[in-house]
Amino acid sequence: MSTQHAKAAERFIRNKAQEEWHNETLRLVREKRDRQALLLPCWEQLRQLASQIKMHTITHLDKYIEQFANQAEANGAIVHWAKDAREHNDIIYAILGEHQVKKLVKSKSMLTEECHLNPYLISRGIEVVESDLGERILQLMDKPPSHIVMPAIHIKRQEVGKLFEEKLHTEKGNSDPGYLTHAARLHLRNEFLTAGAALTGANFGVAATGDVVVCTNEGNADMGTSFAKLHIVSMGIEKVTPHYQALSVFVRLLARSATGQPATTYTSHYRKPRKGCQMHIVLVDNGRSDILGDADHIQTLKCIRCAACMNTCPVYRRSGGYAYTYFIPGPIGINLGMLKSPGEYYDNVSACSLCYSCNNVCPAKIDLADQIYKWRQQLYSLGKADRTKKLLSGGLRYIFTRPALYGAALRLAPIINKTPRFLIYNNLNAWGKGRELPAFAKESFTRMQEKGKIT
Amino acid sequence: MPYTHSGLFIPCYINALYPEVGVATWHLLKDLGVKPVCPAGQTCCGQPMANAGFERGAIPLLEEFKKRFDSFEYVITPSASCAVFLREHLGRTGHRVYELCEFLLDVLKITGVPGRFCHKVSIHNSCHGVRKLHLSSASELVEPPYSKLRKILSLVEGIEICEPANTDECCGFGGMFSIEEPSVSVCMGQDKLKNHLDTGAQYITGADSSCLMHLQGIAQREEAPIRFIHIAQILAAGL
Amino acid sequence: MSTKNDILSNIRSHSGKTYAMPVIEPDAIRYTDTAARFMEVLKSVGGSAIELQEGEDINARIMSLYPEARSIASNLPEIRIATINPDEIATPHLLNGTALAVVRGEIGVAENGCVWIPQNVKEKAVCFIAEYLLILLDKNNIVSNMHEAYAKIGFNDYGFGVFISGPSKTADIEQALVIGAHGAKGVVVFLTA
Numbered sequence: 001m002s003t004q005h006a007k008a009a010e011r012f013i014r015n016k017a018q019e020e021w022h023n024e025t026l027r028l029v030r031e032k033r034d035r036q037a038l039l040l041p042c043w044e045q046l047r048q049l050a051s052q053i054k055m056h057t058i059t060h061l062d063k064y065i066e067q068f069a070n071q072a073e074a075n076g077a078i079v080h081w082a083k084d085a086r087e088h089n090d091i092i093y094a095i096l097g098e099h100q101v102k103k104l105v106k107s108k109s110m111l112t113e114e115c116h117l118n119p120y121l122i123s124r125g126i127e128v129v130e131s132d133l134g135e136r137i138l139q140l141m142d143k144p145p146s147h148i149v150m151p152a153i154h155i156k157r158q159e160v161g162k163l164f165e166e167k168l169h170t171e172k173g174n175s176d177p178g179y180l181t182h183a184a185r186l187h188l189r190n191e192f193l194t195a196g197a198a199l200t201g202a203n204f205g206v207a208a209t210g211d212v213v214v215c216t217n218e219g220n221a222d223m224g225t226s227f228a229k230l231h232i233v234s235m236g237i238e239k240v241t242p243h244y245q246a247l248s249v250f251v252r253l254l255a256r257s258a259t260g261q262p263a264t265t266y267t268s269h270y271r272k273p274r275k276g277c278q279m280h281i282v283l284v285d286n287g288r289s290d291i292l293g294d295a296d297h298i299q300t301l302k303c304i305r306c307a308a309c310m311n312t313c314p315v316y317r318r319s320g321g322y323a324y325t326y327f328i329p330g331p332i333g334i335n336l337g338m339l340k341s342p343g344e345y346y347d348n349v350s351a352c353s354l355c356y357s358c359n360n361v362c363p364a365k366i367d368l369a370d371q372i373y374k375w376r377q378q379l380y381s382l383g384k385a386d387r388t389k390k391l392l393s394g395g396l397r398y399i400f401t402r403p404a405l406y407g408a409a410l411r412l413a414p415i416i417n418k419t420p421r422f423l424i425y426n427n428l429n430a431w432g433k434g435r436e437l438p439a440f441a442k443e444s445f446t447r448m449q450e451k452g453k454i455t
Numbered sequence: 456m457p458y459t460h461s462g463l464f465i466p467c468y469i470n471a472l473y474p475e476v477g478v479a480t481w482h483l484l485k486d487l488g489v490k491p492v493c494p495a496g497q498t499c500c501g502q503p504m505a506n507a508g509f510e511r512g513a514i515p516l517l518e519e520f521k522k523r524f525d526s527f528e529y530v531i532t533p534s535a536s537c538a539v540f541l542r543e544h545l546g547r548t549g550h551r552v553y554e555l556c557e558f559l560l561d562v563l564k565i566t567g568v569p570g571r572f573c574h575k576v577s578i579h580n581s582c583h584g585v586r587k588l589h590l591s592s593a594s595e596l597v598e599p600p601y602s603k604l605r606k607i608l609s610l611v612e613g614i615e616i617c618e619p620a621n622t623d624e625c626c627g628f629g630g631m632f633s634i635e636e637p638s639v640s641v642c643m644g645q646d647k648l649k650n651h652l653d654t655g656a657q658y659i660t661g662a663d664s665s666c667l668m669h670l671q672g673i674a675q676r677e678e679a680p681i682r683f684i685h686i687a688q689i690l691a692a693g694l
Numbered sequence: 695m696s697t698k699n700d701i702l703s704n705i706r707s708h709s710g711k712t713y714a715m716p717v718i719e720p721d722a723i724r725y726t727d728t729a730a731r732f733m734e735v736l737k738s739v740g741g742s743a744i745e746l747q748e749g750e751d752i753n754a755r756i757m758s759l760y761p762e763a764r765s766i767a768s769n770l771p772e773i774r775i776a777t778i779n780p781d782e783i784a785t786p787h788l789l790n791g792t793a794l795a796v797v798r799g800e801i802g803v804a805e806n807g808c809v810w811i812p813q814n815v816k817e818k819a820v821c822f823i824a825e826y827l828l829i830l831l832d833k834n835n836i837v838s839n840m841h842e843a844y845a846k847i848g849f850n851d852y853g854f855g856v857f858i859s860g861p862s863k864t865a866d867i868e869q870a871l872v873i874g875a876h877g878a879k880g881v882v883v884f885l886t887a
Contacts, residue, residue, distance in 0.1 A: 029869070042720045059713050069698075083700060150866065155867075178872050182872075185876060188876060217863050222877065227787060245845075248839075248840045248843070264859070269856065
């Protein structure tokens with residue numbers, strides 16, 4: 001009865017040291033976030049405002065996204081619209097072709113991951129260089145991110161040391177993070193200076209001003225866009241925010257929620273192209289406008305991709321990003337995967353103990369756990385309900401709706417206590433993995449009551 | 456007083472596995488002046504099926520529940536997660552459902568309990584108790600700290616109260632989650648148990664026997680030197 | 695054009711219940727001594743702030759702080775020790791190897807150590823490529839929080855601006871904090887009266 005997630009999580013946990021490190025490290029990030037939140041007495045008010053602003057914005061999305069596009073064009077940017085991943089990739093490839101760009105330097109963008117932009121461009125002969133350190137490490141390893149803010153959280157320093165020895169010719173056996181980061185700085189500096197185009201994501205697009213706002217700690221978005229003559233922005237349509245007043249709420253929440261910093265090092269506002277250069281903004285739908293019509297799941301569009309829900313999720317921390325079959329893991333990823341393709345990504349729905357911690361940390365107050373609960377209700381009609389679980393639930397219901405039978409079962413149950421161990425603790429018994437079964441009471445509450453023992 | 460005739464709901468697993476919790480609740484309520492009525496034929500609230508994705512399967516159970524408990528002004532149950540489920544799914548009747556500690560503090564407004572319990576106990580905060588019933592402040596939220604379980608336990612004579620590190624992190628039970636994701640569930644439980652053990656407590660107590668059952672299963676397997684007791688049993692100790 | 699219309703009409707066809715914009719007036723934290731708070735927070739994010747005394751010679755102070763700096767980039771007229779003027783170079787690439795950049799910030803933010811720097815120089819690269827960054831900021835222009843900051847920020851014709859909070863950093867290798875990822879390895883803010 002195991003889902004893909006359950007199986008992959010089991011493998012992850014088998015490496016106990018890795019699991020403990022992953023769990024404890026991300027738990028510390030969550031605690032850093034708590035400390036920052038506690039410094040702001042208005043924290044819960046900010047979350048409420050963020051939620052309300054997002055609900056307003058996404059339910060007036062046609063107005064705001066058009067205003068943003070018009071404003072950006074008035075500022076001198078060139079705006080493109082992409083219905084899906086394919087259109088997004090085609091547009092970017094065409095822009096690069098027009099400018100005869102051979103090398104594209106990228107800062108972090110989950111949207112380009114969603115659209116599989118890198119393999120698309122690479123197969124067409126474009127050299128693509130990720131410039132966020134974590135992303136670069138993974139690109140050199142040919143691995144996907146396992147976390148949306150700390151993409152290489154699952155990689156050990158020794159692995160990075162070995163990788164850099166081979167690719168960047170660093171000292172043998174040196175896996176000091178400071179040393180390796182410095183080596184990456186030198187290596188990527190050269191890429192920034194020689195790339196024909198820089199691609200960034202967008203944390204926010206401001207409708208009133210046309211600003212594209214990008215938040216980084218490394219400064220890689222700014223390094224890329226300071227040298228290349230071409231700046232391409234890949235932006236999901238739900239990233240639009242009405243004005244600076246609204247933006248100020250999100251900027252205060254984002255870094256605090258994501259990494260427990262009061263602000264990212266760089267909060268960059270790209271309003272106009274650099275003199276003599278071009279700025280292209282690709283606005284991507286790729287299923288987002290369909291979600292607007294789904295009352296149960298519309299709130300996923302409030303997400304600002306801070307990953308606080310991953311850091312707090314006790315299941316994510318103990319199973320790692322690769323245990324999830326969708327490219328975004330954790331509570332938000334479970335939901336986004338189901339919205340993308342339930343038949344393909346239903347395996348992740350089991351990865352939740354319904355503890356509701358994600359609802360509480362989310363800076364935009366997305367009802368993440370409630371949505372997972374709702375997906376579970378739909379698995380049956382999707383034909384993806386787990387058979388054992390269904391049988392168990394059906395069996396329980398059969399007994400529970402028949403009080404007499406329930407009473408009889410309560411009387412007979414203690415017999416199980418005497419069943420030989422090997423019959424109970426075997427591979428079929430998921431409970432028995434690491435846990436003893438509880439013993440049935442000699443006399444149930446109901447029986448005691450019937451016998452007049454409770455007065 | 457209206458609450459002298461209150462309905463007592465004994466959840467299925469307490470009925471079958473931990474009837475002593477039901478008995479303690481019964482005696483405690485009586486001692487505090489409530490005459491609990493425990494309607495015959497009650498079974499399960501339906502939560503296990505619903506959390507597993509079979510909410511429709513829970514509907515007949517909810518209807519049965521309504522039939523049996525609709526006439527009571529208060530329905531009391533020694534289980535936070537059942538209380539939450541009933542409250543969220545039963546409309547008007549649901550709003551009359553109280554978890555035991557909640558009822559004692561918020562409705563009865565008790566200032567003393569009969570129990571005497573000279574042991575060190577570690578409080579187990581269940582997720583639904585914290586984040587749904589608000590039995591304590593949640594660590595994710597910026598709100599003044601409070602804990603109804605601590606408050607009520609502190610009325611018990613002789614008790615020493617402590618809480619584990621990461622006090623409101625999930626123990627990994629999660630109903631069907633515990634068998635659908637056994638590795639993660641057990642791993643979470645082991646971590647939780649360790650935090651409880653680190654307090655040096657002799658007992659782990661809480662308002663949800665389901666979490667306690669899961670942790671007890673792990674403790675038994677690992678032969679950990681700690682015992683489990685529902686909060687009702689502590690409050691009623693000696694009765 | 696048709697894709698744009700398709701997307702907009704798909705948005706409209708899926709629109710249901712609408713929500714009103716809230717009044718955005720949070721009880722945001724206000725500090726009585728914004729400069730003190732700014733200095734404290736900036737320090738916590740790896741930067742530092744120095745209050746200049748009235749009449750103090752900025753150039754001398756810079757030289758004493760960065761005695762090794764051979765190449766100093768700035769277009770500010772008062773920075774007489776500058777060796778490169780980023781307004782006068784043909785390409786930003788020529789800034790590679792700059793030891794120190796000196797720029798003017800307009801607004802400081804006490805709650806997070808940010809300084810708003812609207813691009814006021816031909817090559818914005820100067821803010822990011824130098825090994826060390828020095829920001830001049832009028833002490834009277836420090837606000838308490840981002841709400842106040844966003845109400846005040848402005849742009850020059852260059853159409854770019856950035857909030858910078860301390861030096862460039864990363865924790866992408868095992869969450870070990872390393873200062874100096876791609877941008878400045880050190881940020882000092884000179885507070886002037």
